[in-house]
Amino acid sequence: EAQVTQNPRYLITVTGKKLTVTCSQNMNHEYMSWYRQDPGLGLRQIYYSMNVEVTDKGDVPEGYKVSRKEKRNFPLILESPSPNQTSLYFCASSLRGAEAFFGQGTRLTVV
Amino acid sequence: AQSVTQLDSQVPVFEEAPVELRCNYSSSVSVYLFWYVQYPNQGLQLLLKYLSGSTLVESINGFEAEFNKSQTSFHLRKPSVHISDTAEYFCAVLYNTDKLIFGTGTRLQVFP
Numbered sequence: 001e002a003q004v005t006q007n008p009r010y011l012i013t014v015t016g017k018k019l020t021v022t023c024s025q026n027m028n029h030e031y032m033s034w035y036r037q038d039p040g041l042g043l044r045q046i047y048y049s050m051n052v053e054v055t056d057k058g059d060v061p062e063g064y065k066v067s068r069k070e071k072r073n074f075p076l077i078l079e080s081p082s083p084n085q086t087s088l089y090f091c092a093s094s095l096r097g098a099e100a101f102f103g104q105g106t107r108l109t110v111v
Numbered sequence: 112a113q114s115v116t117q118l119d120s121q122v123p124v125f126e127e128a129p130v131e132l133r134c135n136y137s138s139s140v141s142v143y144l145f146w147y148v149q150y151p152n153q154g155l156q157l158l159l160k161y162l163s164g165s166t167l168v169e170s171i172n173g174f175e176a177e178f179n180k181s182q183t184s185f186h187l188r189k190p191s192v193h194i195s196d197t198a199e200y201f202c203a204v205l206y207n208t209d210k211l212i213f214g215t216g217t218r219l220q221v222f223p
Binding site for chain 2: 043
């Protein structure tokens with residue numbers, strides 16, 4: 001089954017404790033991206049990657065890191081999480097010029 | 112700047128009534144248009160898309176949207192809604208095949 005898989009689905013952590021949210025897709029898509037969803041703001045892009053070893057900042061990259069060492073994986077790293085990073089996070093993948101497929105989301109709470 | 116506007120944050124409607132969710136975007140030479148739906152506690156699912164061809168596109172569950180280039184709009188319509196259509200709907204625009212930008216979403220609430 002074609003899918004984008006994120007883990008974990010739910011995460012509660014403390015301020016400053018490094019964490020990683022994993023994302024994997026099995027559709028051989030070259031394009032992957034991370035979004036955060038906040039009430040009233042819709043989805044805002046954090047980082048995106050157009051292919052292996054190619055990443056670039058989206059609209060709200062501060063406080064986040066990503067890497068793309070393999071085509072299928074695109075982890076999101078929060079080196080020092082803060083409460084304002086409490087949000088619902090989505091990973092997505094696509095072929096260029098086509099619709100995006102989304103993971104089920106990761107609800108992160110930073111206390 | 113590229114932007115997508117969904118003016119209605121919430122749309123309440125009674126079951127079997129028609130509904131229109133509005134979406135406008137900033138103009139660009141090349142745009143692909145999408146509507147995604149998000150049911151409670153779930154991810155985003157593609158509802159319908161316009162890439163090329165006929166400007167009127169339809170989904171399998173009765174929604175339709177029309178690409179209007181002159182008005183830079185891609186409004187979503189359904190002639191008769193069901194309770195199960197209650198969800199949040201996001202309009203998204205892919206600019207120049209690279210940048211996917213979302214609107215802020217419209218929460219459709221269908222009442223019996």
